[in-house]
Amino acid sequence: MSHGDESGYGDDAVRTDDPYSTIGGTRQTRTRLPDGESDGYGASRRPAHKPRSLVTVVGVVVLLLAAIAFANMGGGDQNDNGDGAGGAGSKPDSSSTAATGTKPVTGKNGTIPSGFAHDEQGAQSAAANYVVALGSTDMFDKDRRRAIVTAVYSPEVAAAREGDLDKVYAGQDFLAGIGLKPDGTAPAGLTFVSRSNPAGTKVVKFDGNTASIAVWYSALFGLAGEGSKNPVSESWFTNTFTLTWVDGDWKVTDFTQKDGPTPVGRDQAASPAEEMVDAVEQFGGFTYAR
Structure with a gap:
C-alpha cells in the first residue's frame, strides 16, 4: 500500500448563488451602511437577519458540509469485478487506504x-x-x-x-x-x-x-x-x-x-x-x- 478520481471537491461543490457567500469561496466583504444607501455593488442593503435565522443558516451549512465529506469518504456500495483494477465507475472504500490500527508485523x-x-x-x-x-x-x-x-x-x-x-x-x-x-x-x-x-x-x-x-x-x-x-x-x-x-x-x-x-x-x-x-x-x- 498507492497510490484524485473521486468527485465532490471541485470549486463548485458547495457554491451558492449569493455573491457574498463565504461558502462558495468568494469571501467578499460588504460594508454595512445606513438603511436606504447603496452597498457599493449597486443594490440596497439587505435587512439584517434575526439571530434565530443566522443560527438556522449556520446549522444548514454545517450539515451540508458534513454530508459532502461523508459522501466523499466512499462509504457507499462498491462494485468489485475481481479483475485487480476495480469496476468501471467504482470507488475504493475508505478502508482501502486508511490505517487499520493493527500494529505492523515484527x-x-x-x-x-x-x-x-x-x-x-x-x-x-x-x-x-x-x-x-x-x-x-x-x-x-x-x-x-x-x-x-x-x-x-x-x-x-x-x-x-x-x-x-x-x-x-x-x-x-x-x-x-x-x-x-x-x-x-x-x-x-x-x-x-x-x-x-x-x-x-x-x-x-x-x-x-x-x-x-x-x-x-x-x-x-x-x-x-x-x-x-x-x-x-x-x-x-x-x-x-x-x-x-x-x-x-x-x-x-x-x-x-x-x-x-x-x-x-x-x-x-x-x-x-x-x-x-x-x-x-x-x-x-x-x-x-x-
Missing part, C-alpha cells in the same frame, strides 16, 4: 516479514510483501531464491515451485538476454535493478482460511551504469495471489499476473546512469503492512 522469515494477521488486512499485507520478495534481485541467486520460495509458498507447493523457478532463473539464454552473467550477477561496472513497488491491494475473495488478493504494482528492472544495453525501465502489473492460512501465517498456493493498469508516462527526462545507480544503492526498499 516477525521475520529470513528477510521477509511474517506473522500476518488472520484477517483481510493481514492477507493484503502478506500479498504486498510477497510481491516485493518475488520481484527482488535475490530471486536471481539460487540459495536466496530457495529461501524466498520456502518463506512465501505453502509447503505443499513449495518444492514443485522451487524446481520450476530454478529452471527459469538458471537458464543461460534468459540470463544472457537481460545482460547478466551465468551466475546471475551483473557485469563489472553495472548494477542490477529488480524492484517491485506495490501501489495498492484489493480483496477479490476472503473466506476465513483462504483469500484471493490482487496487488497492483510497478516494477523497476534493468542494468544501471554506463554502457548498459538494458537500462532500467518501469513496467506495471497486477498479481492476484491465492493465499491459504498455514501454521499461523498466510502462504501462497498459486498466482496469476497480467499487465497494467499502466498510467500515462510524464514528460520527464531519464536520469543519467550514475544518478540511477546512486538511487538504487541509497534508497532501500519497503516492507508493507496496513
Whole structure:
C-alpha cells in the first residue's frame, strides 16, 4: 500500500448563488451602511437577519458540509469485478487506504516479514510483501531464491515451485538476454535493478482460511551504469495471489499476473546512469503492512 478520481471537491461543490457567500469561496466583504444607501455593488442593503435565522443558516451549512465529506469518504456500495483494477465507475472504500490500527508485523522469515494477521488486512499485507520478495534481485541467486520460495509458498507447493523457478532463473539464454552473467550477477561496472513497488491491494475473495488478493504494482528492472544495453525501465502489473492460512501465517498456493493498469508516462527526462545507480544503492526498499 498507492497510490484524485473521486468527485465532490471541485470549486463548485458547495457554491451558492449569493455573491457574498463565504461558502462558495468568494469571501467578499460588504460594508454595512445606513438603511436606504447603496452597498457599493449597486443594490440596497439587505435587512439584517434575526439571530434565530443566522443560527438556522449556520446549522444548514454545517450539515451540508458534513454530508459532502461523508459522501466523499466512499462509504457507499462498491462494485468489485475481481479483475485487480476495480469496476468501471467504482470507488475504493475508505478502508482501502486508511490505517487499520493493527500494529505492523515484527516477525521475520529470513528477510521477509511474517506473522500476518488472520484477517483481510493481514492477507493484503502478506500479498504486498510477497510481491516485493518475488520481484527482488535475490530471486536471481539460487540459495536466496530457495529461501524466498520456502518463506512465501505453502509447503505443499513449495518444492514443485522451487524446481520450476530454478529452471527459469538458471537458464543461460534468459540470463544472457537481460545482460547478466551465468551466475546471475551483473557485469563489472553495472548494477542490477529488480524492484517491485506495490501501489495498492484489493480483496477479490476472503473466506476465513483462504483469500484471493490482487496487488497492483510497478516494477523497476534493468542494468544501471554506463554502457548498459538494458537500462532500467518501469513496467506495471497486477498479481492476484491465492493465499491459504498455514501454521499461523498466510502462504501462497498459486498466482496469476497480467499487465497494467499502466498510467500515462510524464514528460520527464531519464536520469543519467550514475544518478540511477546512486538511487538504487541509497534508497532501500519497503516492507508493507496496513
